Amino acid sequence: MTLRIKFRDIFRATLSFRTGNESWIGIAPDGGSYHIVSPVDTQISKGVMACNRPSDGTPFGGYKGWVYFRVPPFFEDVGDVETARKEQALRVSAELVDKLERFGIQAIVEDTDQTSDGSTIEPKKESPEDALLCSKCGKTWNKLSACLRDEDLSLLAYRACINDFSKGIYVFEHKCGGSVNIPVSSFIRKPLNNRILAGLQACPGLCYYEHLFQECPAYCEGSCYRHVARKIYQRRKSCTKRI
Numbered sequence: 001m002t003l004r005i006k007f008r009d010i011f012r013a014t015l016s017f018r019t020g021n022e023s024w025i026g027i028a029p030d031g032g033s034y035h036i037v038s039p040v041d042t043q044i045s046k047g048v049m050a051c052n053r054p055s056d057g058t059p060f061g062g063y064k065g066w067v068y069f070r071v072p073p074f075f076e077d078v079g080d081v082e083t084a085r086k087e088q089a090l091r092v093s094a095e096l097v098d099k100l101e102r103f104g105i106q107a108i109v110e111d112t113d114q115t116s117d118g119s120t121i122e123p124k125k126e127s128p129e130d131a132l133l134c135s136k137c138g139k140t141w142n143k144l145s146a147c148l149r150d151e152d153l154s155l156l157a158y159r160a161c162i163n164d165f166s167k168g169i170y171v172f173e174h175k176c177g178g179s180v181n182i183p184v185s186s187f188i189r190k191p192l193n194n195r196i197l198a199g200l201q202a203c204p205g206l207c208y209y210e211h212l213f214q215e216c217p218a219y220c221e222g223s224c225y226r227h228v229a230r231k232i233y234q235r236r237k238s239c240t241k242r243i
């Protein structure tokens with residue numbers, strides 16, 4: 001028996017790193033069927049990878065007894081997101097077939113040129129107009145400085161865009177539990193030194209982890225955005241301590 005997996009399902013499951021979500025593919029114990037779990041919050045996913053599985057064996061709403069494979073997110077290649085996504089989906093497909101074979105399951109990925117209905121699950125892009133809006137309670141801030149003064153906001157994540165650091169986002173958490181996304185470009189202009197070392201040997205890889213606010217020692221365009229993230233984070237910390 002050969003398990004036939006539709007490429008458009010894998011394509012749909014391949015999410016951008018910026019969404020903070022990823023997907024998993026579940027394979028039935030008999031290798032006869034599969035289903036996609038998407039989107040899964042990356043934090044939950046990390047818990048699953050650390051083997052913090054719920055006792056009923058059904059991580060993130062999957063089925064008991066099924067085997068789950070992670071679909072890693074892709075980094076947006078600014079200007080041509082669809083190509084970056086498709087390339088990642090093709091890589092994931094090849095790896096999946098490989099892994100399944102090791103589990104004794106024969107699988108093929110069909111129709112690798114079909115990506116239709118794939119665009120529906122991408123969340124809408126942040127536009128400058130709604131950048132200073134809380135996603136949950138709807139509170140708005142009219143200026144960046146108002147956001148920075150507001151003690152109800154704390155830096156939650158820095159989502160680096162490693163192909164073009166000026167397109168990254170600082171995510172603040174509001175006290176209501178919602179979030180406010182502010183483009184890094186609101187804080188600093190794109191530096192003149194546009195050397196990007198992400199993914200190269202000189203890169204310590206900090207930008208792959210959105211909850212790290214460490215500075216980066218590499219002579220990379222991305223370092224100054226990490227510096228700002230660190231500053232915002234420390235400022236918040238010291239504000240909290242004073243209370």
Ligand SMILES: [Zn+2]
Pocket residue numbers: 134135136137138139174175176177178179
């Ligand atoms: Zn709020």
